[in-house]
Amino acid sequence: MVRDRQPSQLALANRLGIDRTVMTYLVDDLVDAGLVERRPNPRDRRQRRVVATDRGRALVAAACEQVYQAECDLLGGLDQRERDHLRALLSKAACAHADDGHDACEVVGEDLDD
Numbered sequence: 001m002v003r004d005r006q007p008s009q010l011a012l013a014n015r016l017g018i019d020r021t022v023m024t025y026l027v028d029d030l031v032d033a034g035l036v037e038r039r040p041n042p043r044d045r046r047q048r049r050v051v052a053t054d055r056g057r058a059l060v061a062a063a064c065e066q067v068y069q070a071e072c073d074l075l076g077g078l079d080q081r082e083r084d085h086l087r088a089l090l091s092k093a094a095c096a097h098a099d100d101g102h103d104a105c106e107v108v109g110e111d112l113d114d
Contacts, residue, residue, distance in 0.1 A: 006049040008041065035059060 007015065013023035027050055030036040035056035038048040052060070075083050 006039070006051050008047050009038070009050055010047075012050055030056070 009023055009027055010020055012018075012027075013020045016023075018026070027036065027038065030050075031038065034053055037051050037053055039051050041047040041049050071083075075086070078086065
């Protein structure tokens with residue numbers, strides 16, 4: 001949605017493991033805040049894609065920068081290899097407790113790799 005992905009609302013709900021009805025309300029709130037838009041899918045006019053607005057992309061970029069700065073502050077005493085190892089261990093610990101119905105770890109891992 002932010003990184004040039006324009007999923008349908010249903011695909012986004014499935015990817016994030018959110019009930020599709022709840023997803024509708026979440027997207028409505030994001031639209032009202034001016035962070036995303038619903039646009040017709042050129043391949044299927046019955047379907048809408050969720051597309052980040054310039055404001056939405058700017059907000060995500062600012063949040064990512066804040067996270068990056070917090071990581072630098074917190075992990076400043078570790079070299080890159082140690083940081084990578086810590087992330088792998090934290091991911092492993094989190095995935096051990098993941099809901100069997102959804103692979104949230106895979107979703108998060110894909111987003112971290114972007």
